[in-house]
Amino acid sequence: MSQSAVNQSGQTQEQTPTLRAKLRKSERSYKFKSLLLIAPLFLFVLVCFAFPIGTLLSRSVDNPDVNTALPATVEALALWKGKSLPNEHTFEALVIDLANAKENGQIGALAKRLSYEIPAYRTLISKTLRNLPASDVASKRDALIAIDSSWGELNYWKALKQASAPLTPYFLLAALDHRIDSATGNIVKADPNQSIYVDIFARTFAIGAVVTLLCLVLGFPVAYWLATLPEGKSNLLMICVLLPFWTSLIVRTAAWVVLLQSDGLINRSLMFLGLIDAPVQLVFNRTGVIIAMTHVLLPFMILPLYSVMKNIPGNYVRAAISLGAHPFVAFWRVYVPQTFAGLAAGALLTFILAIGYYVTPALVGGAADQMVSYFVAFYTNKTVNWGMASALGSLLLIATLLLYGVYGKLTHPNQSRS
Structure with a gap:
């Protein structure tokens, strides 16, 4: 008996490594199959989300125009200290580079980029090209300064060197x-006639906040x-909430233009009821933008709130009332705090969508109601300023x-502390 037990023990020890190997092989096979299943989704996110965002971030600091058009000049300016005019070799390189850039069709991009630093640079480049010194001219420096005295000013050369960096915060x-002063290299405020973007961002966030607040006030009830209706009626009414998703955004926005115009249904109804004597301007202004955006974004507030409220037991409020609390106090102090997760998710989703809206403000709003997305489209499609x-x-x-980081800290405070 003892010999048989020893043999069985030996066989068990021999089989154990084999079983472990098979288990590891099975786990590797399972992980590999899991990776194959998520690979299409990963590639989709990488190609359609991560890559465009990475390209967007890189284009905001990319600065290839001057380097491409004036390579020899940029190389010559690399060792220039900026205390006096560049040497003769730099002027000669500039003349050669301008001639080559004209042949290669790079003058437009070059003049455009340099005009960001000094607006008069576009005129200077055009004037210089019309009177470009010949190759046999003894002093290219004197010839360029004779064409335009701006070539004899340090500010223009400092701006040229500043614009030649491969990456720029401009x-x-x-x-x-804000901008970088080409004379001192310090960051200073932009000229008043060019300082518009902070106001545009403030306008965008203000409209987004108002729309989010209105969606919350209308969507919470x-x-x-x-959430309190029987399931059959609730599902039927939920179709009405989801119904706007079945209609194109442009169609919905165009419908609001028709409703809000001076002889539209809303103004006619108000005049019929005697609430107003003359039509009220409701379209092509801030009021129309807020009304249309609130209608479009309202489902994005209702759905997160509904998903949270559906799982809140009604016994808590009834228990608070039975213990002597006023119904409103019970609702406010017992029920509402349990909806904070849905409230935060709905508010965040609505606000993020609102600050990125383009079609609705462009069609319903006026010139003073356009948001950041309008100017992104303007620079992309019209001026081609990527x-x-x-x-x-x-x-x-x-x-x-x-905003997402703030939302994460508010909804998961324990994780941030740990």
């Missing part, structure tokens, strides 16, 4: 109404009503991430 600073469009988009993305 667009991000411009999006915050609707979500509470849906740097400025990317900078505005990047700042909007940063604001969104900060």
Whole structure:
């Protein structure tokens, strides 16, 4: 018997490594199959989300125009200290680079980029190209200064060197109404006639906050009503909440233009009821933008609130009332705190969508009601200023991430402390 037990023990010890190997092989196979299942989703997120955002962030600091058009000049300016005019070799390199840039069709991008530093640079480049010194001219420096005295000013050369850096904070600073002074190298406020973006961001956040607040005021009672109804009626009414998603955003916005215009249904109804004597301006202004955006974004507030309220037991409020609490006090101090997760999620989702809206303010609002997204589209489609469009988009993305971070700390305070 003892010999048989020893043999069984030996066989068990021999089988144990084999079983472990098979288990590890099975786990590796399971992980590999799991990775294969999520690979399409990962590639989709990488190609359609991560890559565009990375490109957006890079274009906001990318600065290739001057380096591409004036390579020899940029190389010559690398060792220039900026205390006096560059040497003759730098002027010669500039003449050669300008001639080559004209042949290669790079003058437009070059003049455009340099005009961001000094607006008169565009005229200076055009004037210089029309009178470009010949190759046999003894002093290119004297010839360029004779064409325009600006080539004899340090500010223009400092601006040229500043614009030649491969990466630049120019667009991000411009999006915050600041710039780098080419004479001193310090960050200063932009000129008053160019300082518009801080006001645009303030307008965007203000409209987003008002729309979010209105969606909360209107959406909370609707979500509470849906959560307390029987399931059959609740599902039927939920279709009405989801109905706007079945209609194009442009169609809904155009419908509000028709409703809000001077002879539209709303003004006619108000005049019929005797509430107003003359039509009220409700379209192509801030009021129309807020009304239309609130209607479009209201479901994004109702749905998170409803999903949370549906899981809140009604016994808590009834217990508080049975213990002597006023119904409103019981509702406010017992029920409402349990909805904070849905309230925060709905408010965050609504606000993030609101600050990125483009179509509705563009169609319903006036010139003073356009938001950041309008100017992103303007710089992308009309002026083809990818740097400025990317900078505005990047700042909007940063604001969104900060909001999400605040939301994470508010909803998970214990995790942040640990």
